[in-house]
Amino acid sequence: xxxxxxxxxxxxxxxxxxxxxxxxxxxxxxxxxxxxxxxxxxxxxxxxxxxxxxxxxxxxxxxxxxxxxxxxxxxxxxxxxxxxxxxxxxxxxxxxxxxxxxxxxxxxxxxxxxxxxxxxxxxxxxxxxxxxxxxxxxxxxxxxxxxxxxxxxxxxxxxxxxxxxxxxxxxxxxxxxxxxxxxxxxxxxxxxxxxxxxxxxxxxxxxxxxxxxxxxxxxxxxxxxxxxxxxxxxxxxxxxxxxxxxxxxxxxxxxxxxxxxxxxxxxxxxxxxxxxxxxxxxxxxxxxxxxxxxxxxxxxxxxxxxxxxxxxxxxxxxxxxxxxxxxxxxxxxxxxxx
Amino acid sequence: xxxxxxxxxxxxxxxxxxxxxxxxxxxxxxxxxxxxxxxxxxxxxxxxxxxxxxxxxxxxxxxxxxxxxxxxxxxxxxxxxxxxxxxxxxxxxxxxxxxxxxxxxxxxxxxxxxxxxxxxxxxxxxxxxxxxxxxxxxxxxxxxxxxxxxxxxxxxxxxxxxxxxxxxxxxxxxxxxxxxxxxxxxxxxxxxxxxxxxxxxxxxxxxxxxxxxxxxxxxxxxxxxxxxxxxxxxxxxxxxxxxxxxxxxxxxxxxxxxxxxxxxxxxxxxxxxxxxxxxxxxxxxxxxx
Numbered sequence: 001x002x003x004x005x006x007x008x009x010x011x012x013x014x015x016x017x018x019x020x021x022x023x024x025x026x027x028x029x030x031x032x033x034x035x036x037x038x039x040x041x042x043x044x045x046x047x048x049x050x051x052x053x054x055x056x057x058x059x060x061x062x063x064x065x066x067x068x069x070x071x072x073x074x075x076x077x078x079x080x081x082x083x084x085x086x087x088x089x090x091x092x093x094x095x096x097x098x099x100x101x102x103x104x105x106x107x108x109x110x111x112x113x114x115x116x117x118x119x120x121x122x123x124x125x126x127x128x129x130x131x132x133x134x135x136x137x138x139x140x141x142x143x144x145x146x147x148x149x150x151x152x153x154x155x156x157x158x159x160x161x162x163x164x165x166x167x168x169x170x171x172x173x174x175x176x177x178x179x180x181x182x183x184x185x186x187x188x189x190x191x192x193x194x195x196x197x198x199x200x201x202x203x204x205x206x207x208x209x210x211x212x213x214x215x216x217x218x219x220x221x222x223x224x225x226x227x228x229x230x231x232x233x234x235x236x237x238x239x240x241x242x243x244x245x246x247x248x249x250x251x252x253x254x255x256x257x258x259x260x261x262x263x264x265x266x267x268x269x270x271x272x273x274x275x276x277x278x279x280x281x282x283x284x285x286x287x288x289x290x291x292x293x294x295x296x297x298x299x300x301x302x303x304x305x306x307x308x309x310x311x312x313x314x315x316x317x318x319x320x321x322x323x324x325x326x327x328x329x330x331x332x333x334x335x336x337x338x
Numbered sequence: 339x340x341x342x343x344x345x346x347x348x349x350x351x352x353x354x355x356x357x358x359x360x361x362x363x364x365x366x367x368x369x370x371x372x373x374x375x376x377x378x379x380x381x382x383x384x385x386x387x388x389x390x391x392x393x394x395x396x397x398x399x400x401x402x403x404x405x406x407x408x409x410x411x412x413x414x415x416x417x418x419x420x421x422x423x424x425x426x427x428x429x430x431x432x433x434x435x436x437x438x439x440x441x442x443x444x445x446x447x448x449x450x451x452x453x454x455x456x457x458x459x460x461x462x463x464x465x466x467x468x469x470x471x472x473x474x475x476x477x478x479x480x481x482x483x484x485x486x487x488x489x490x491x492x493x494x495x496x497x498x499x500x501x502x503x504x505x506x507x508x509x510x511x512x513x514x515x516x517x518x519x520x521x522x523x524x525x526x527x528x529x530x531x532x533x534x535x536x537x538x539x540x541x542x543x544x545x546x547x548x549x550x551x552x553x554x555x556x557x558x559x560x561x562x563x564x565x566x567x568x569x570x571x572x573x574x575x576x577x578x579x580x581x582x583x584x585x586x587x588x589x590x591x592x593x594x595x596x597x598x599x600x601x602x603x604x605x606x607x608x609x610x611x612x613x614x615x616x617x618x619x620x621x622x623x624x625x626x627x
Contacts, residue, residue: 055451058531062447063459066440069500073478074466081477091480098411137370138596140363153614156369160606160617162560163601164581169381172592182397212373217621224622272390273472276562280582299476300567312473323468 078316084309091305103310113311116291119203120271123290126207127267130215131260137215138222139252152223159216167280170209199287206278206288213277214270218263225256265326269319291315375459378603385409385596393591408595413584417598422580426559429491429576433498434554437505438547446508446535467503475567482568493568494576498558500604504624505550512546515540549620552613556606577602 003044073268085103089096137155139147158166173179174195184191196202229251237247278284284293291311299308386401386409413419448460471478478497479488487493516539524534535552562578569576575583581602584595610617 053346056453059447059451059453059456062443062531062535066444066506067459067462067497069440070462070466070503072481073500074469074474075462075498076481077474077477078469080480081474084477133370140367142526145360145363145367149614151367151371152618153610154374156618157607157610158374159621160556160560160610162581162602162606163562164578165602168581168584168599169377170594172381172384172596174375177397179377179397183376185396186398212377218576220618221622224618269470273470275472280562295473295476296567305476305480308476312476316469316473319470319473320468 081309081312081316084306085305085313086310089306090303091299092303096306099306103307104314106307107311107314113294115287116289118293119288119290120274122203122207122209123271123274124268126211127214127271129264130211131218131267133211134215134218134263135222135256135260138219138226139248141223142226142252152220155219156216158213159220161213163213163276164280166213167277170212170277171173171281174205182276196286197283202282202286202288205279208267209277209281210274221259221263222256226252229255261326261329265322268322272315272318365599373541381596382600384492384592385600387593389591389593409593410601412594413598416542417584417594418572418575418580419577419598419601422575422577424572426576429494429498429565430555430558432495433558434551436495436499437502437554440499441502441505441509441550442540442543442547443535444506445513446539446618449510449513450518450539463503463506466501467507470561471497471501475563478488479567488568489570491569491574494561494564497564497568498554498561502554505554506622508550509543509546512543516542548616549623552616552620553624556609559606 084096086098086100087096088099088102137151141152145151176194180195181191193201193300195205233251237251242250254304273292274290275296278290279293280290282288284290284297290298293316295308295311295315298304298311380397383399383401384397386406387395388402388403388406388408391399391402443465450458482488482493482497487496520538520542521534524538529537560578560586561576562582563575565576565579566582572583581598584598
């Protein structure tokens with residue numbers, strides 16, 4: 001092996017590349033191994049480019065800007081956010097005082113700060129509806145239907161629409177004498193209370209808008225997963241006498257499990273970080289304030305950077321925890337990209 | 339799940355037929371389509387009505403004149419939509435260009451070189467995907483403020499460019515399929531690493547670039563949060579923030595607000611109709627990373 005020419009091990013690596021990620025990692029390892037071993041006899045031949053100091057700097061030249069941006073806009077904010085969260089800083093003045101865990105205590109003890117977590121509950125329930133609806137239509141449209149692409153397009157399009165535009169569309173939808181009232185009127189139902197008027201009805205309405213907006217993405221993800229199941233599997237199952245429901249349970253369900261678990265995670269972290277729709281439609285009034293709206297208001301309207309940072313740290317920790325639990329429950333080899 | 343699976347699947351499942359009793363299936367599809375389209379259609383109708391028609395008629399009534407574009411003119415002029423489209427275009431060009439260059443450079447460095455600290459760099463990018471950017475804005479604001487970039491178009495450009503890790507992964511997946519022998523051949527011809535990146539890798543990344551441009555383009559076009567936080571002056575409105583400002587001055591003038599909303603939705607619809615397949619693949623790739 002040590003006698004091979006310069007290109008041969010690379011050729012081997014190349015064939016390895018086309019196969020799965022695991023094989024990639026192996027060839028990567030053995031390549032490094034080869035390089036090390038070749039150093040002895042081969043270095044005298046021609047000073048291989050591979051060994052030159054330039055080669056060692058080159059990757060860092062390519063990575064300099066990306067890493068600088070990554071650190072400046074992701075890691076520096078996280079670090080400073082954690083440090084602000086232990087102070088009473090207002091975001092402007094030069095002096096700040098260390099208050100220990102006081103901000104964190106406030107978040108979990110002041111009822112008006114704590115209630116945003118209950119609002120998340122509406123969105124969490126909505127995302128269950130969203131996943132079920134998306135799954136239903138993905139299964140249906142995996143069959144050979146007429147106008148399949150047409151329906152697929154309609155169901156997905158809301159996901160692409162600008163959030164502010166969606167906010168206005170649904171403000172008109174829910175307003176007195178607006179779209180919803182007129183449609184109900186058509187069916188002989190008179191709804192005489194304002195949809196966005198009291199907290200429960202407002203939160204349900206807003207969560208409904210988020211179902212309308214995000215079902216399309218789940219639907220396309222599920223549809224893609226279902227369509228990547230080889231058709232022979234269904235044929236074989238049919239030969240064995242399996243009905244449609246059994247086909248769903250034993251063929252479709254297992255193969256879309258990873259996508260469903262991913263959607264569940266996106267749903268949980270998404271329902272904690274809802275911002276756009278409620279902010280645009282109600283501005284957080286009538287009990288529709290979400291965690292992010294509250295954090296943004298604390299930081300930029302009430303200049304309580306310390307308290308807002310603590311809130312943001314709490315949200316970050318919750319999301320990290322959920323992601324960690326998901327990774328434990330569903331080992332996902334797609335994450336292994338190195 | 340790769341994009342190949344997605345595109346090859348329809349032929350394979352082509353033999354499957356829906357069971358009898360599919361009337362209910364079609365009914366559910368039509369009902370869902372109504373739910374999706376009705377709110378949009380009503381807003382479109384409203385955008386063609388006069389102020390009186392909106393005040394008197396029901397939300398579902400039809401406009402008297404189907405070619406009444408007055409509201410669009412109002413929205414476009416008074417709502418400063420032209421300026422907003424200009425700002426959004428400016429931000430789009432720079433942030434997409436930056437994302438493509440940065441993402442492909444990162445992927446090239448990580449995939450084609452073995453160097454000390456590679457694992458750390460990869461972990462750095464991987465962990466960053468877990469940090470939702472909505473949470474960190476409280477502190478990011480101070481960073482941007484430190485650079486003196488508040489209320490400039492460079493704040494969103496830098497943030498879109500610097501925090502897009504999904505595109506790094508899309509490039510990384512794709513670059514693995516490009517044979518290393520191409521690099522080696524070029525190197526024997528005397529090309530250095532930068533020439534290889536620019537002349538060989540970058541041109542071959544075209545499909546990945548298309549995916550990134552589409553996803554990045556649509557999410558940037560639709561983003562409200564970042565421009566809302568960082569660009570307060572009226573002259574720096576993007577389409578999202580400019581539309582948001584309709585809320586005040588236009589108050590109850592639903593015909594003007596509707597026209598503004600339709601103006602914002604229209605480009606998305608055109609792009610969607612033109613690039614459907616790319617968009618489905620791009621977003622499912624982007625979301626599963």
